[in-house]
Amino acid sequence: xxxxxxxxxxxxxxxxxxxxxxxxxxxxxxxxxxxxxxxxxxxxxxxxxxxxxxxxxxxxxxxxxxxxxxxxxxxxxxxxxxxxxxxxxxxxxxxxxxxxxxxxxxxxxxxxxxxxxxxxxxxxxxxxxxxxxxxxxxxxxxxxxxxxxxxxxxxxxxxxxxxxxxxxxxxxxxxxxxxxxxxxxxxxxxxxxxxxxxxxxxxxxxxxxxxxxxxxxxxxxxxxxxxxxxxxxxxxxxxxxxxxxxxxxxxxxxxxxxxxxxxxxxxxxxxxxxxxxxxxxxxxxxxxxxxxxxxxxxxxxxxxxxxxxxxxxxxxxxxxxxxxxxxxxxxxxxxxxxxxxxxxxxxxxxxxxxxxxx
Amino acid sequence: xxxxxxxxxxxxxxxxxxxxxxxxxxxxxxxxxxxxxxxxxxxxxxxxxxxxxxxxxxxxxxxxxxxxxxxxxxxx
Numbered sequence: 001x002x003x004x005x006x007x008x009x010x011x012x013x014x015x016x017x018x019x020x021x022x023x024x025x026x027x028x029x030x031x032x033x034x035x036x037x038x039x040x041x042x043x044x045x046x047x048x049x050x051x052x053x054x055x056x057x058x059x060x061x062x063x064x065x066x067x068x069x070x071x072x073x074x075x076x077x078x079x080x081x082x083x084x085x086x087x088x089x090x091x092x093x094x095x096x097x098x099x100x101x102x103x104x105x106x107x108x109x110x111x112x113x114x115x116x117x118x119x120x121x122x123x124x125x126x127x128x129x130x131x132x133x134x135x136x137x138x139x140x141x142x143x144x145x146x147x148x149x150x151x152x153x154x155x156x157x158x159x160x161x162x163x164x165x166x167x168x169x170x171x172x173x174x175x176x177x178x179x180x181x182x183x184x185x186x187x188x189x190x191x192x193x194x195x196x197x198x199x200x201x202x203x204x205x206x207x208x209x210x211x212x213x214x215x216x217x218x219x220x221x222x223x224x225x226x227x228x229x230x231x232x233x234x235x236x237x238x239x240x241x242x243x244x245x246x247x248x249x250x251x252x253x254x255x256x257x258x259x260x261x262x263x264x265x266x267x268x269x270x271x272x273x274x275x276x277x278x279x280x281x282x283x284x285x286x287x288x289x290x291x292x293x294x295x296x297x298x299x300x301x302x303x304x305x306x307x308x309x310x311x312x313x314x315x316x317x318x319x320x321x322x323x324x325x326x327x328x329x330x331x332x333x334x335x336x337x338x339x340x341x342x343x344x345x346x347x348x349x350x351x352x353x354x355x356x357x358x
Numbered sequence: 359x360x361x362x363x364x365x366x367x368x369x370x371x372x373x374x375x376x377x378x379x380x381x382x383x384x385x386x387x388x389x390x391x392x393x394x395x396x397x398x399x400x401x402x403x404x405x406x407x408x409x410x411x412x413x414x415x416x417x418x419x420x421x422x423x424x425x426x427x428x429x430x431x432x433x434x
Contacts, residue, residue: 080384090377091370094370097370127382145370149370152366154371245416246368246421248413255379255381255410255414258380258407260380261380261383262384265383291384328398328401328404358365
C-alpha cells in the first residue's frame with residue numbers, strides 16, 4: 001500500500017468537470033443531466049437497484065420462512081444471526097478495499113451473494129435442515145454489506161458536489177422503489193410458486209446484477225475513481241477523522257437505522273396488535289413506508305445544488321420524530337398509514353443528505 | 359470529491375453503524391414493549407433520534423460552513 005498517493009481535498013473542485021460532462025445546466029435538472037453523461041453512472045444505478053431489490057427481498061423472504069418454521073422467536077433469532085456477522089464484515093470492508101481494490105471487493109461480494117442465495121433456494125426447495133437454509137442466509141447477509149461502500153466509491157471522479165447530490169437523490173428514489181419492489185417480488189413469487197420461488201427469483205436477479213457490476217470501469221481506466229488502490233486503512237481513518245461533519249453524518253445515519261430496525265418489527269405490532277388487522281395489513285403499512293421513501297427520493301432532487309444541506313437534515317429529522325411519535329400513539333389506520341409514510345419520507349431524506357455530506 | 363478509498367472507508371463505517379443500529383432496533387422493541395404498550399416503542403426510539411439530531415445537526419452546520427465544495431459549485 002502506498003499512503004503517499006495524491007489526494008484532493010473536499011473543497012477543491014474536481015478537474016475538467018465541464019470538459020467531461022458538458023456545460024453546467026440549471027438546478028437539479030442540470031446536475032442530473034451532467035451526472036447522466038458521466039461514464040458508468042447509469043450502470044452504477046442499475047447495479048444498485050438490483051442489489052437493493054435482492055437485499056430487501058431476501059431479508060423479507062428469510063424472515064417469512066423463519067416465522068413459518070418457528071414463529072416470532074425463530075424469526076427474531078435469525079434476524080440477529082444475520083445482522084451480527086454483517087456488522088463485523090462491514091467494519092472490515094474499507095481495509096479489504098484498500099488492499100484488493102474496490103472493484104474486486106464489489107464483484108466478489110455480489111458473486112458471494114449470488115452463490116449464497118442460490119444455495120438458499122436449493123436448500124428450501126429440498127426442504128433441507130435449518131443450518132442448510134440459515135447458513136447461506138447469514139453468508140448472504142454478511143456479503144451484502146460489501147456492496148454499498150464499494151459502489152459509493154465507484155462514483156466517477158469527474159462528478160462535482162451538485163452531481164453527487166443528484167446521484168444520491170436518484171439512489172434514494174431507487175431505495176424507495178426497492179422497498180416497494182423487493183417485498184412485492186417475494187409476495188408475487190410466493191403466491192405464484194412455492195416457498196422456494198422467491199429465493200429462485202432473487203438468485204437470478206443477483207446473478208444478473210453481479211454480471212452487470214463487471215462492466216463498471218476498472219481502476220485506472222477513463223472515468224474510474226482515482227487513488228482507490230493506494231489509500232491505507234490508517235491514513236483513511238485519519239483523513240476521515242479530519243473531515244468535519246463525517247462523525248455527525250455517521251451519527252444521523254445510525255439514528256435513522258435504529259428507527260428503521262424498530263419499524264421492521266413495529267409494522268407487525270401496529271397492524272395486528274394495535275389496529276387488529278391481518279398480517280396482510282403489515283404488508284400494506286410496509287408499502288406505505290416504501291411509498292414515503294419513494295417520495296423522499298424524488299423530494300431529494302429539490303435539494304440538489306443547495307449551499308448547505310444541514311437544514312434539510314434538521315427538517316427531515318423533525319418529521320421522522322413526529323411521524324414515529326404518531327406511529328406509537330395512533331390507534332386508527334387513517335393516522336397510522338400516513339405516519340409510516342412520513343417515516344419513510346423522512347428516513348430517505350436523512351439518508352440522501354447524510355450520504356451526500358459524507 | 360474525496361478519494362475513493364476514503365469514500366469506501368466512510369461508507370463501510372456507515373454500513374457497520376447502520377447494521378448495528380438495525381440490530382439495536384430489532385432488539386429494543388421487546389425491551390421497550392415492557393414499559394410502553396403496543397407500538398409505543400416508536401415514541402422511545404423517536405426520542406432517541408431527536409437527541410442524536412440535536413447533537414449532530416450543529417456539527418453538520420459547522421462542517422458545511424467550512425466546506426464550500428458541497429455547494430452549487432457547478433450551478434449557473
